[in-house]
Amino acid sequence: MAYLNGKKGISGKSNMFWKSFLFSAIVAVFVSMLCLGNFASAGDRLEGKDLYNKYCAPCHGEEGDGYGPLYGALYPKPRDFTKGQYKIRTNATGSLPTDADLIHVISVGVHGTSMMPWDILDIDQIKSLLPVLKSFSEAWQFRKPEASVVVGNELRATQKTIARGRELYQQKECFKCHGETGNGDGPSSYDLEDEWEIPILPYDFTRGDKFKGGATNKDIYMRFTTGMNGTPMPSFANELSDEDRWCMVHFVKSLGEKKTTKEHAE
Amino acid sequence: MNYAKKLMLFLTMALLVIAIQFSGSVRAHEEKAAEKEPYVAKTMDIYEGFPDWYSPVFKDNVGLSEGAGLFKDYYKPLKMQMYMSPMRHYVQMDILDHSLFIEKGRRDLCIRCHDGINTGAVDDWKGSAHFNPRKTDLIARKTKIIEESIGREIINVDCFDCHADTVKNEIRMPNAEVCSECHERQVRQFNSEKNHGRPNHIQAMEANVLVPWYAEADRRGWGAGQGGCDMCHGISTKCDPCHTRHSFSAAEARQPKACMTCHMGPDHPDSESYGESKHGIILEMEGEEYNFDKPLAHVQVGEDYRTPTCQFCHMYQGGGRFTHNFVSKGIWRMGTVPPSNIEYESSLKDYPYGINIIAPKIDLYSDENLDKRDKWIEVCSNCHSPRFATTWLEQLDQYMFQAFKITDSAQLIIDKLIADDILYPSVGERDIYPLGDKIAELLPASLIGDGVYNAFKQLGGKVPVVGPILGVYAMFYQGENNPSLIETEYAKMWFWYKLQGYKGYAHAQQDVMWWWGQAPMLMQLGKIQSENMRLRREHALEQGLEPGLGGAQPVSHSKSEGHKSAPTKSGIPVGNVWEVDELDY
Numbered sequence: 001m002a003y004l005n006g007k008k009g010i011s012g013k014s015n016m017f018w019k020s021f022l023f024s025a026i027v028a029v030f031v032s033m034l035c036l037g038n039f040a041s042a043g044d045r046l047e048g049k050d051l052y053n054k055y056c057a058p059c060h061g062e063e064g065d066g067y068g069p070l071y072g073a074l075y076p077k078p079r080d081f082t083k084g085q086y087k088i089r090t091n092a093t094g095s096l097p098t099d100a101d102l103i104h105v106i107s108v109g110v111h112g113t114s115m116m117p118w119d120i121l122d123i124d125q126i127k128s129l130l131p132v133l134k135s136f137s138e139a140w141q142f143r144k145p146e147a148s149v150v151v152g153n154e155l156r157a158t159q160k161t162i163a164r165g166r167e168l169y170q171q172k173e174c175f176k177c178h179g180e181t182g183n184g185d186g187p188s189s190y191d192l193e194d195e196w197e198i199p200i201l202p203y204d205f206t207r208g209d210k211f212k213g214g215a216t217n218k219d220i221y222m223r224f225t226t227g228m229n230g231t232p233m234p235s236f237a238n239e240l241s242d243e244d245r246w247c248m249v250h251f252v253k254s255l256g257e258k259k260t261t262k263e264h265a266e
Numbered sequence: 267m268n269y270a271k272k273l274m275l276f277l278t279m280a281l282l283v284i285a286i287q288f289s290g291s292v293r294a295h296e297e298k299a300a301e302k303e304p305y306v307a308k309t310m311d312i313y314e315g316f317p318d319w320y321s322p323v324f325k326d327n328v329g330l331s332e333g334a335g336l337f338k339d340y341y342k343p344l345k346m347q348m349y350m351s352p353m354r355h356y357v358q359m360d361i362l363d364h365s366l367f368i369e370k371g372r373r374d375l376c377i378r379c380h381d382g383i384n385t386g387a388v389d390d391w392k393g394s395a396h397f398n399p400r401k402t403d404l405i406a407r408k409t410k411i412i413e414e415s416i417g418r419e420i421i422n423v424d425c426f427d428c429h430a431d432t433v434k435n436e437i438r439m440p441n442a443e444v445c446s447e448c449h450e451r452q453v454r455q456f457n458s459e460k461n462h463g464r465p466n467h468i469q470a471m472e473a474n475v476l477v478p479w480y481a482e483a484d485r486r487g488w489g490a491g492q493g494g495c496d497m498c499h500g501i502s503t504k505c506d507p508c509h510t511r512h513s514f515s516a517a518e519a520r521q522p523k524a525c526m527t528c529h530m531g532p533d534h535p536d537s538e539s540y541g542e543s544k545h546g547i548i549l550e551m552e553g554e555e556y557n558f559d560k561p562l563a564h565v566q567v568g569e570d571y572r573t574p575t576c577q578f579c580h581m582y583q584g585g586g587r588f589t590h591n592f593v594s595k596g597i598w599r600m601g602t603v604p605p606s607n608i609e610y611e612s613s614l615k616d617y618p619y620g621i622n623i624i625a626p627k628i629d630l631y632s633d634e635n636l637d638k639r640d641k642w643i644e645v646c647s648n649c650h651s652p653r654f655a656t657t658w659l660e661q662l663d664q665y666m667f668q669a670f671k672i673t674d675s676a677q678l679i680i681d682k683l684i685a686d687d688i689l690y691p692s693v694g695e696r697d698i699y700p701l702g703d704k705i706a707e708l709l710p711a712s713l714i715g716d717g718v719y720n721a722f723k724q725l726g727g728k729v730p731v732v733g734p735i736l737g738v739y740a741m742f743y744q745g746e747n748n749p750s751l752i753e754t755e756y757a758k759m760w761f762w763y764k765l766q767g768y769k770g771y772a773h774a775q776q777d778v779m780w781w782w783g784q785a786p787m788l789m790q791l792g793k794i795q796s797e798n799m800r801l802r803r804e805h806a807l808e809q810g811l812e813p814g815l816g817g818a819q820p821v822s823h824s825k826s827e828g829h830k831s832a833p834t835k836s837g838i839p840v841g842n843v844w845e846v847d848e849l850d851y
Contacts, residue, residue: 058362069361073383114382116375120366 064136084139093235165251182255335475350500352439620715697745702727
């Protein structure tokens with residue numbers, strides 16, 4: 001303090017001192033981090049196309065067409081990025097996904113598929129993949145992703161909302177694909193294909209928490225609201241009210257619980 | 267402020283920051299060390315106690331660049347061998363580098379991806395004791411023993427524990443050594459099979475790759491057909507042929523069906539003979555009442571098993587003990603090695619011709635074999651009277667003696683044909699003995715004996731060989747005119763029908779004893795005799811057709827090809843050439 005007092009307040013000199021102090025500190029931290037960092041993580045830290053080629057291309061293909069060398073071993077099949085169609089989004093049906101959507105799916109994976117959570121990569125690495133994904137389809141040049149849907153207040157799961165959901169399940173003919181009991185074995189289930197004529201199966205709600213896009217109520221609400229592009233699963237954003245979509249969420253979730261209760265009863 | 271001051275300040279700051287960061291990391295290390303010693307996996311050497319040359323030719327991983335065994339440079343392994351003999355031949359997949367997952371220790375991720383690819387494997391694992399090491403009270407007790415022996419708590423055993431090589435940061439295909447981290451006792455027992463000689467499981471790969479026909483077939487472009495050999499003989503370094511992936515169940519491996527994929531077929535119809543015996547049939551009829559969950563040592567005969575299983579008899583070590591050594595009671599072994607207790611007229615009397623890498627003749631009444639017999643009677647007496655058991659074993663011995671006498675008669679016929687240079691096509695007119703041009707080069711006299719070594723060295727592989735075990739290649743084609751018909755018929759006799767009859771007796775299946783055993787053996791003897799007559803008649807005719815009267819030159823096919831004819835000893839014709847070790851070459 002005495003030192004500072006001698007300089008009569010914030011003189012140019014003392015300012016210089018603080019600047020250089022700060023500068024040295026930053027450089028020191030940076031340099032030492034760099035040195036220590038090398039001990040901590042071995043291996044290359046890849047980004048962008050190199051990263052894509054090493055870890056994504058084995059399934060999705062170097063051209064992004066979903067025909068990587070492991071294609072044959074996988075079901076469901078890896079996403080074909082050249083079509084610009086993404087299932088798991090938070091915005092209106094038909095839209096391209098937001099960056100946040102892509103980052104989310106890469107980070108948490110897609111349940112029930114071989115797409116594991118790539119949280120093993122750091123966020124900058126994941127972000128560096130987005131331009132690569134976008135480069136595979138022209139759609140990104142002509143369209144912009146729409147804004148995410150704003151999720152309102154969640155309706156609570158009650159006997160009443162579940163009952164309303166059941167009613168809608170019949171009314172909207174969900175059972176045609178997903179089956180009367182939600183086992184994914186409705187009459188149309190046997191012939192379902194996605195837009196690329198790859199056979200797909202409707203979700204079996206009795207599997208409980210294996211929803212592709214996540215198993216929280218909000219995740220499921222999103223699927224009803226945004227649909228799943230490229231598949232026969234439509235969006236109900238226009239057909240059903242916000243409340244009704246929440247009712248559907250609670251009903252399909254109850255199908256998973258039912259199985260567990262039944263097992264206990266036996 | 268001058269630069270010197272700036273620099274000083276910078277260095278001070280840098281040191282300070284580094285010091286803080288280091289002290290942090292050191293403290294963290296100390297805390298960890300105080301908590302617990304880091305766990306280091308210890309595995310055993312599966313070839314512990316084997317000769318020094320064994321590891322470099324059977325174990326050291328070479329991928330697919332070369333084979334295994336002493337002929338490793340003369341054949342390339344089939345690609346599938348990386349799974350059948352992973353210890354030596356496994357190669358990493360090149361499509362997706364898995365090192366990142368191992369480096370980061372992300373054992374949770376394996377399932378997320380592989381559940382969508384190898385659902386069956388994942389599901390097997392989820393039902394296994396590896397997934398739930400406290401699945402039953404028994405398994406929980408076993409887990410506790412393992413935990414104490416390795417000094418680590420086991421929550422579960424997942425993909426990472428067996429498939430991740432954390433030292434090399436790469437995926438590995440597990441083998442018995444990997445299993446020995448937790449199951450050392452069992453792997454040690456498996457290793458102990460070597461103490462009883464071949465055939466056994468741990469040396470099973472030798473039967474493929476220490477024999478020259480395997481490499482010879484590859485040299486001739488027929489390697490792919492030997493995938494069937496690898497599937498069974500790969501058991502030498504693996505546990506999963508019996509405890510199948512990925513449930514690795516002991517209860518499964520206690521059932522006879524666990525053995526049957528390999529122990530079947532014309533040379534060792536164990537499955538057929540046991541399966542159709544009263545022992546096997548009762549198991550078939552009442553299998554649901556057998557308790558395979560119980561360890562063998564705790565099986566109450568009668569209550570848990572009404573009839574014995576393969577495992578119950580063959581894993582029994584006497585005194586109520588059972589181990590993973592299946593061969594310690596083997597007297598007749600596979601049934602191929604001649605006994606020393608009968609007289610031979612053919613070249614079988616000199617078996618094994620000075621060769622050290624095949625078993626010598628069996629002395630049925632050696633102290634060791636009498637001990638084994640006591641143990642057999644002990645195991646049979648769980649249900650039968652000791653007199654019944656003893657009589658049964660004696661009957662088996664009598665069959666084998668008789669079968670070897672019949673074999674001897676057939677071998678004598680062929681020995682004489684060779685000695686008289688009547689075997690047709692002669693050794694000189696056919697392709698060499700499998701890999702015969704390399705044998706003297708690769709196998710030193712210390713391994714194969716001077717006689718055999720010299721014969722191969724001097725005759726360049728044009729060596730006549732028939733009979734057990736060296737002549738088994740006569741069961742399949744090995745080159746132009748090699749073998750000839752009579753040799754094939756003979757090989758079928760001693761390698762198929764003799765062994766079938768043996769298994770019929772050993773496993774108490776009456777039809778296999780006779781109709782698959784002695785009856786076709788005698789049928790073969792008849793064929794060999796008439797083939798002998800035909801060859802000799804044709805030879806005589808050929809000589810008679812030679813120009814000139816009374817002065818017919820003997821026709822030697824061998825000599826016509828510049829082949830050195832089979833040697834004779836004081837005018838007595840001899841067959842298998844390596845009884846010549848006493849002769850001057």
